[in-house]
Amino acid sequence: MPAARSELDFGLISRVVVKVDLHVHSSASADCNSEPESVAVRCRRLGLHPVFLTDHNTLAGVHRLRALGEERIVAGEEIMTAAGEIIGLFLRRTVPTGMTPKDTALDIKLQGGLVYLEHPYDPFRRHLSEESIEALSELIDIVEVFNGRSDERTNRRALDLCTILDAAPGAGSDAHSLGEIGSVYLEMEDFAGPEDFLVKLRAATIVKRRRSLILSASETIIRKLRRRA
Numbered sequence: 001m002p003a004a005r006s007e008l009d010f011g012l013i014s015r016v017v018v019k020v021d022l023h024v025h026s027s028a029s030a031d032c033n034s035e036p037e038s039v040a041v042r043c044r045r046l047g048l049h050p051v052f053l054t055d056h057n058t059l060a061g062v063h064r065l066r067a068l069g070e071e072r073i074v075a076g077e078e079i080m081t082a083a084g085e086i087i088g089l090f091l092r093r094t095v096p097t098g099m100t101p102k103d104t105a106l107d108i109k110l111q112g113g114l115v116y117l118e119h120p121y122d123p124f125r126r127h128l129s130e131e132s133i134e135a136l137s138e139l140i141d142i143v144e145v146f147n148g149r150s151d152e153r154t155n156r157r158a159l160d161l162c163t164i165l166d167a168a169p170g171a172g173s174d175a176h177s178l179g180e181i182g183s184v185y186l187e188m189e190d191f192a193g194p195e196d197f198l199v200k201l202r203a204a205t206i207v208k209r210r211r212s213l214i215l216s217a218s219e220t221i222i223r224k225l226r227r228r229a
Contacts, residue, residue, distance in 0.1 A: 016189065017187055017190070018049055018187075018189075018190045019046070019048050019185050019187055019207070020048060020185060021048050021175070021184065021185040022076075022116070022171060022172035023054050023148075023170075023172025023175070024039060024043070024054060024174075024181055025039075025055055025078075026053060026055055028058050028060040028061035029055040029176070034175075037068065038178060039053065039061070039178070040073075043181060048181070048185060050072035051065070052076055052089070052172070053075070055078065057077065059093070059094050075090065076091065076116075081098070081101045081104045081132075083129060084101065084126050084127050085127065085128070086101060086105065086115065086118070088114070088115065090194040090197070092113075101133075101135065101136050102139070105139040106139065116143075117143045117161075118144040119144055119150050120157075120161055121150075122150045125149075125150075133161070137165055142167055142169070142198070143159075143165060144172060145169040145206070147174050148174050148175070148184040149180075169201070169204070170186075171184050172185070182209065186201070186204040186206055187205045188205070189203070
């Protein structure tokens with residue numbers, strides 16, 4: 001009799017290339033207006049599959065898509081810790097906010113999930129401090145080496161950190177609108193669950209597509225206004 005598989009083990013898959021954007025938000029996040037259903041449709045149109053949904057402090061968008069019969073949704077959460085944000089991937093339940101970064105990472109691990117350190121040096125994002133990163137360095141599985149909303153210098157620093165930690169390199173658009181989805185994505189061999197994903201992620205290729213000039217200009221203006229504040 002074959003062993004039972006977790007709902008996150010998506011079957012035995014080999015030599016099939018998929019495209020995935022590891023950092024995407026929906027209206028389940030307070031700072032995004034894109035409904036989860038629209039996010040899933042947009043991902044399908046771009047050939048991004050499975051869908052990784054990483055809303056702030058909730059899995060509500062994931063549950064909504066699964067209730068509608070969407071297949072292969074990777075449950076992610078961008079969690080506000082007591083000292084900045086961190087992402088959990090392949091989660092089974094919501095991780096509480098407000099814990100220390102290390103306790104947050106341990107909760108992710110307890111669920112069989114992966115600890116994903118996103119935009120670690122972006123001055124406009126709520127990232128962890130150097131001290132916090134050092135405290136949980138052995139628990140970090142993935143470092144986001146390319147964030148679609150971060151500048152080149154910030155992403156280069158993240159790549160250096162990834163090398164130091166010997167973590168797997170991740171990448172994502174950090175999309176808060178439909179137009180941003182897939183501005184950065186990974187091409188990688190398809191996977192069967194979190195551990196297989198982590199192994200194959202190390203051989204993935206980061207793809208950056210040209211972003212909207214209007215979007216880029218808007219972000220430049222926002223950055224300038226923040227510097228003046």
